[in-house]
Structures are given as structure tokens and as C-alpha cells.
Amino acid sequence: LHWRTVPQPGRHGRLRTTRSASACSHVGFGVVLAATTEEASKDAAPDSNSPASTNLPTTVSPRDVAAAIVANLPRNDVTEEGAEVAGPGFVNVRLRRSFVARRLADALARGPRAPAARRLRRVCIDMSSPNVAREMHVGHLRSTIIGEGVARLLAFVGHEVEKVNHVGDWGTQFGMLIAHLADCFPDYNYKTSPPTPLPIADLQSFYRESKVRFDKDEEFKRRAYAEVVRLQRGDADATRAWSLICDVSRCDFERIYERLGISDLVERGESFYQSRMVDVVRELEERGLLQEDEGRKIMFPPGRPIPLTVVKSDGGYTYDTSDLAAIRHRIVEDRRDWIVYVVDSGQGVHLENVFAGAAMAGWYDLERERVQHVGFGVVLGDDRKKFKTRSGATVRLSDLLDEGVRRADAKLREKEREKALTEEELRRARDAIAYGCMKYADLSHCRTNDYVFSFDKMLEDHGNTAVYLLYAHARIKSIARSAGVDVAAETARGTSVSLAHEREWRLAKTLLLFGEVVARAADDLMLHSICEYMYDIACRFSEFYERCYCIERREDGTVASAVNVGRVLLCEATAATPVACAAPQSV
Numbered sequence: 001l002h003w004r005t006v007p008q009p010g011r012h013g014r015l016r017t018t019r020s021a022s023a024c025s026h027v028g029f030g031v032v033l034a035a036t037t038e039e040a041s042k043d044a045a046p047d048s049n050s051p052a053s054t055n056l057p058t059t060v061s062p063r064d065v066a067a068a069i070v071a072n073l074p075r076n077d078v079t080e081e082g083a084e085v086a087g088p089g090f091v092n093v094r095l096r097r098s099f100v101a102r103r104l105a106d107a108l109a110r111g112p113r114a115p116a117a118r119r120l121r122r123v124c125i126d127m128s129s130p131n132v133a134r135e136m137h138v139g140h141l142r143s144t145i146i147g148e149g150v151a152r153l154l155a156f157v158g159h160e161v162e163k164v165n166h167v168g169d170w171g172t173q174f175g176m177l178i179a180h181l182a183d184c185f186p187d188y189n190y191k192t193s194p195p196t197p198l199p200i201a202d203l204q205s206f207y208r209e210s211k212v213r214f215d216k217d218e219e220f221k222r223r224a225y226a227e228v229v230r231l232q233r234g235d236a237d238a239t240r241a242w243s244l245i246c247d248v249s250r251c252d253f254e255r256i257y258e259r260l261g262i263s264d265l266v267e268r269g270e271s272f273y274q275s276r277m278v279d280v281v282r283e284l285e286e287r288g289l290l291q292e293d294e295g296r297k298i299m300f301p302p303g304r305p306i307p308l309t310v311v312k313s314d315g316g317y318t319y320d321t322s323d324l325a326a327i328r329h330r331i332v333e334d335r336r337d338w339i340v341y342v343v344d345s346g347q348g349v350h351l352e353n354v355f356a357g358a359a360m361a362g363w364y365d366l367e368r369e370r371v372q373h374v375g376f377g378v379v380l381g382d383d384r385k386k387f388k389t390r391s392g393a394t395v396r397l398s399d400l401l402d403e404g405v406r407r408a409d410a411k412l413r414e415k416e417r418e419k420a421l422t423e424e425e426l427r428r429a430r431d432a433i434a435y436g437c438m439k440y441a442d443l444s445h446c447r448t449n450d451y452v453f454s455f456d457k458m459l460e461d462h463g464n465t466a467v468y469l470l471y472a473h474a475r476i477k478s479i480a481r482s483a484g485v486d487v488a489a490e491t492a493r494g495t496s497v498s499l500a501h502e503r504e505w506r507l508a509k510t511l512l513l514f515g516e517v518v519a520r521a522a523d524d525l526m527l528h529s530i531c532e533y534m535y536d537i538a539c540r541f542s543e544f545y546e547r548c549y550c551i552e553r554r555e556d557g558t559v560a561s562a563v564n565v566g567r568v569l570l571c572e573a574t575a576a577t578p579v580a581c582a583a584p585q586s587v
């Protein structure tokens with residue numbers, strides 16, 4: 001806050017916060033303090049022990065405040081003595097080299113640290129959440145990548161994190177799938193135990209076929225509805241068929257998760273809430289929160305422009321109902337106190353409605369629980385239109401990942417890396433580049449914006465891309481190796497990181513920002529700031545490396561004649577930082 005916003009004496013100058021029923025993030029600000037200069041105490045009313053806001057001085061200049069801070073700054077081992085006032089009221093302090101060296105030695109020994117979150121929470125992250133028998137599309141890819149990033153980050157700062165896959169595995173579409181299944185596989189034995197997997201290679205085509213029949217064949221439609229009713233009643237055969245269809249999808253999803261390195265994703269799809277939806281409707285009804293509307297039961301959370309449809313006119317439940325049951329389960333039953341929905345921004349209205357409905361039902365309290373939509377924009381193609389194949393179809397994720405792998409392989413071969421690497425090394429490099437570049441391209445863009453999916457861009461070896469950072473990291477790691485420095489031994493011996501050169505110092509100060517960058521991102525869940533930070537480190541490193549030799553080479557360029565061990569340690573501390581950013585769970 002600018003100092004002039006300090007309220008005038010006698011006026012109640014409190015800043016207001018507004019809070020809509022479903023705004024669940026805390027946008028905090030600090031307290032406004034008055035400077036305790038002599039001037040200020042002269043201004044204060046003599047008899048006053050009332051709050052400072054009524055007795056604040058209006059005449060203290062920011063420079064005076066800064067001077068008072070400088071005069072009162074205690075001796076400490078973080079900043080040098082001789083802090084000074086600059087400009088309109090800034091306080092310049094200089095970090096002690098000994099402090100920076102200690103922090104970097106610590107990062108080298110134990111990995112860079114971030115302060116633990118002030119309040120540790122039990123977090124539930126709703127992420128990925130594809131739909132059974134329908135395409136897992138690029139939107140789900142974003143949710144998976146961002147969700148995983150958020151999960152790792154929050155676990156890194158100490159929260160207890162559960163990742164939940166809210167799979168779309170319930171609804172009327174299962175009627176037609178079950179009916180179609182019976183026709184396609186009349187001889188299939190549903191009752192073997194363990195079940196024989198359904199011989200469906202392409203469930204999405206199977207879904208499309210059943211939809212075509214549903215739309216034009218009245219008799220089929222009638223059977224499909226009958227199957228839905230049987231399924232909802234818990235009929236054993238219908239349930240078995242439903243579960244087999246879900247298994248086919250599950251295998252497809254699992255393959256994608258495995259390729260992306262996603263594990264411990266708890267599947268708790270919409271079907272999990274079947275009986276809970278019944279309870280939710282009963283509870284809302286008993287508390288008089290539902291209204292009749294042309295046979296539907298709806299709920300109007302305060303301040304929301306549209307209602308929640310809790311029960312349809314045919315008695316069925318909706319996406320609203322399953323999400324109400326899910327939020328209730330997460331907070332009331334599971335006692336989670338931070339729920340993060342990593343879902344495309346297009347579903348913002350729906351989620352805000354659900355949050356407001358849950359608050360109206362009293363299932364959570366803004367002071368206690370944090371409920372939050374981590375939205376993201378649409379994935380666009382090179383033509384800046386919605387990402388599609390050339391023929392206009394939705395891009396299948398597995399095809400997209402295959403394409404990434406092919407492109408990464410071509411890139412490595414273009415650089416003739418296959419000459420230096422074994423088959424196995426080449427395969428690992430290819431996968432690291434392929435999956436890394438897709439994840440990084442997603443994470444490095446501000447998530448709320450739409451983003452253009454372009455393999456050409458993400459595979460560029462300059463700029464803020466995974467390829468550039470992987471390359472920078474590999475290059476930095478090679479320095480200690482070729483210098484023959486035993487980093488662990490040097491750290492244990494207490495050899496100090498070199499900080500004498502101005503570029504070493506700049507790099508070191510950038511590395512020290514790790515904790516602050518991580519802490520901020522772990523609060524606003526804007527992961528691109530971490531990517532920007534990593535890129536910044538890579539740039540600072542290049543500047544350093546351009547000027548500061550770590551190994552002085554002999555004329556013949558072979559043997560290291562002089563190794564600057566302190567600089568090699570700085571290289572290693574640099575390499576450790578993006579590794580901590582990229583894979584915090586391993587630190």
C-alpha cells in the first residue's frame with residue numbers, strides 16, 4: 001500500500017473486502033502501520049489508547065520511514081551493515097556473501113529448500129477426469145499435467161495430497177453402450193471370474209456406433225433406456241456389462257498415465273457417488289433448499305445467476321448432483337480442507353455454482369476450508385482454432401503422444417545424437433524430450449490463457465522450452481564430471497561456492513529465490529512462474545559461464561590444467577535447483 005492510503009486521523013479508514021458466496025481464495029494484505037517517529041507521537045492524541053487508525057500521522061514522508069528502518073535495523077548475519085535509503089523511500093540492503101555461500105552449500109548438500117506452508121492442509125486435487133468411452137482429449141491432458149504439477153508442488157511444501165480422478169463413468173450413455181454390447185457380442189460370457197476383457201480395441205468407435213443406432217433406431221433407443229433403468233436399479237447383469245466397459249477405458253487411461261509418469265491417481269468416478277447422491281437430495285430436501293420447477297428440483301445458491309439442477313423431471317440425477325455429492329464427500333466425510341478442481345475454465349460457472357451450493361448447505365466454511373477452481377484455457381492448433389486433426393476430428397491423446405515421440409526421435413537424429421548414445425540412452429532421451437516438452441509447454445504458459453499446441457515450438461532448442469532447459473542442465477552437469485571434481489567430498493570438506501565475480505553473484509542470488517518462488521506458486525497455483533524462474537536461472541547461468549571459466553584448458557585442449565572448484569560447486573548448485581523445481585517429490 002502506498003503510504004498516502006494511510007487513513008486520515010479521526011476517519012475510519014478500513015479497507016473493505018468483498019466476498020461473494022463462492023469466492024474461496026484468500027486475497028490477503030498486510031496491516032498498515034504508522035511510523036513511530038517523534039513526529040508521529042506528537043500527532044497522537046494524548047489520552048489515546050484507541051486503534052492506530054484514528055491517530056495516524058499524515059506528515060511522515062516515506063524517506064523518513066525508510067531512515068527509521070535503517071536506523072533500527074539490527075546487526076544480523078543475512079545483510080551487510082550499511083543499509084541505505086534510496087529514491088523516494090526504498091531501503092537498500094546488501095546480502096552477506098557468507099550467508100549466500102551457506103545457503104548454497106546447504107542446497108548442494110540437501111537440495112534447495114522452500115519454507116513449509118504456514119498451515120498444512122489435507123488437499124484433494126480433482127484432476128484429469130476423462131469420460132468412459134469418450135475421447136480423452138487435450139483438455140484432459142492439460143488437467144492431468146497441471147493437476148500433477150499442483151500435486152507435487154503442494155506435497156513439496158508439506159501438505160498431505162490426494163489426487164482424485166473424477167472419471168465420467170455414470171449416466172444415460174451407458175444404456176446404449178450396454179444394449180450395443182449385447183448385440184455385438186451375443187456369445188460373450190459376462191460371468192467368468194476374473195472377467196475376460198471385452199474384445200473392443202477401439203471403445204470410442206464403439207461409442208460412436210452405438211450413438212448412431214440410438215439416434216435413428218427407435219427400438220434400440222427403447223432398449224437403451226431400459227438398460228439405464230436396470231443399471232440404476234443395480235441389476236447384476238447390467239452392472240457387470242457397465243463395469244466391463246469401464247475396464248476397457250481404464251486400461252486406455254492407464255497407458256496414458258504411465259507414459260506421462262502419473263501415479264497414485266485415485267479413481268473415484270461419478271458412479272462412486274450413486275448412493276451419496278440419494279443422501280444429498282434427501283438432505284437438501286429436508287432442509288428446504290430445493291424448489292420445484294416444471295417437475296425438476298432445483299436449488300438457488302445466493303448470488304448465483306443460474307440454479308443447480310439437482311433432480312431432473314424424470315427423477316434422474318445430473319452433473320450438478322454428482323458434483324454436490326463429491327464436494328460433500330471430500331469435505332464432510334473425508335475431512336479435506338483444501339479442494340482444488342483442475343478443470344477447464346469453461347466449467348467455471350458450473351463449479352462456482354457447486355461451491356456456492358455446498359456453502360449454502362453448510363458443508364464448508366470459508367474460514368476453514370479452501371475450495372478452488374484452478375481453471376485453464378483451451379488448447380488451440382497452429383491456426384489458432386480449437387485443436388483438431390486435419391480432418392476436423394478430436395485428436396486422440398495416444399496419437400498425440402506417439403507423434404511427440406516421433407518428433408523427439410527425429411530431433412535427436414537430426415543432431416546426430418544416435419552416434420554418441422546407446423539404443424537405451426537414445427530411447428530415454430527421446431522419451432524425456434517428448435513427454436517433457438509437452439508438459440513444459442503446458443506448464444510454462446499462464447494456465448488461464450488459451451495456448452497454441454505446436455510441436456515445432458515446444459521442440460525448439462532455444463527460449464523457454466523443455467529442450468533448452470534439459471540441454472542446459474545436461475551441459476551444467478557435465479562440468480563437474482569433466483573437471484573431475486568430487487562434489488560431495490568438496491561440500492563435506494567445506495569448500496565454498498565461488499561468489500567473487502559479479503556474474504557469479506547474480507547467478508547465486510537468483511538461485512536463492514527458489515524458496516520464495518515455490519512458496520508463492522504453492523499459494524496462487526500459477527505454475528508458469530516456476531518455469532519462468534527456471535528459464536531465468538538458465539539465462540543467468542549462460543551469462544556466468546560466458547565470463548567465468550571453471551576449467552582453464554591447456555593449449556592442446558585436452559587436460560584440465562586448473563580447475564576452479566568453487567565455480568564448479570556453483571554449477572552444481574545451479575543444476576540442483578531446476579531439478580528440485582521439476583521433480584520436487586524426489587528432493
Ligand code: ARG
Pocket residue numbers: 126128129130131166167168323326341343
Ligand atoms: N469429466 C468431466 C469432463 O470431461 C470433467 C470432470 C471435472 N471434475 C469435476 N468434479 N466436475 O468434462
